[in-house]
Amino acid sequence: QLVESGGGVVQPGGSLRLSCAASGFTFSVNSMHWVRQAPGKGLEWVTFIGHDGSDKRYVDSVRGRFTISRDDSKKTLYLEMNSLRAEDTAVYYCAKDFATRGMDVWGQGTTVIVSS
Amino acid sequence: EIVMTQSPASLSVSPGERTTLSCRASQSVYNSLAWYQQKPGQAPRLLIYRASTRATGVPARFSGSGSGTEFTLTISSLQSEDFAVYYCQQYNDWWTFGPGTKVEVK
Numbered sequence: 001q002l003v004e005s006g007g008g009v010v011q012p013g014g015s016l017r018l019s020c021a022a023s024g025f026t027f028s029v030n031s032m033h034w035v036r037q038a039p040g041k042g043l044e045w046v047t048f049i050g051h052d053g054s055d056k057r058y059v060d061s062v063r064g065r066f067t068i069s070r071d072d073s074k075k076t077l078y079l080e081m082n083s084l085r086a087e088d089t090a091v092y093y094c095a096k097d098f099a100t101r102g103m104d105v106w107g108q109g110t111t112v113i114v115s116s
Numbered sequence: 117e118i119v120m121t122q123s124p125a126s127l128s129v130s131p132g133e134r135t136t137l138s139c140r141a142s143q144s145v146y147n148s149l150a151w152y153q154q155k156p157g158q159a160p161r162l163l164i165y166r167a168s169t170r171a172t173g174v175p176a177r178f179s180g181s182g183s184g185t186e187f188t189l190t191i192s193s194l195q196s197e198d199f200a201v202y203y204c205q206q207y208n209d210w211w212t213f214g215p216g217t218k219v220e221v222k
Contacts, residue, residue: 033211035160035213042201042203042215043152043154043160043213044213045210045211045213093160100207101207102152102165102205103150103160106159109159
């Protein structure tokens with residue numbers, strides 16, 4: 001199970017940190033993703049972190065502004081979001097990587113609204 | 117970046133009917149293709165991975181096929197709980213989703 005938190009309303013240019021608490025599987029051996037969905041739109045992959053934290057990847061639109069990280073001792077995935085823009089408004093889902101088979105476990109999502 | 121397209125964008129289907137959804141990749145993704153189902157207000161659910169393998173607990177009425185750049189998801193007999201949006205996703209080269217196909221009740 002994955003449970004996201006940390007969403008909210010933030011002004012353009014502001015920052016927010018999302019968290020994703022994992023349970024029911026061995027978090028430390030699994031790679032993880034953040035995927036977002038703007039209101040009324042489709043799914044967009046945002047960022048990935050490898051199981052040991054050394055491999056991090058970002059979609060171009062967030063590279064340099066967002067940072068993914070993990071704390072295996074707390075079984076928690078994070079997304080630090082800086083310089084937020086209106087177009088970052090979305091539901092943010094964390095998802096477990098299914099080892100070259102897609103994403104098999106998803107959280108319920110947390111909503112981020114960037115607005116003045 | 118690999119671009120995924122899906123067709124149709126939406127379709128109206130009667131319960132019990134068979135329906136086929138299409139997904140195309142801008143370049144070969146081999147069989148690195150997954151299908152997800154998303155219902156309103158819910159997170160996506162993995163249905164199919166490796167183009168044709170059903171995820172745990174997915175009913176046999178869902179089947180996937182294809183390789184390279186052309187893929188299909190077939191629902192053999194639509195049930196009421198199958199009306200949803202379906203997304204394809206490639207994971208051969210990073211990860212990209214298609215725009216989705218909305219399956220509605222006729």
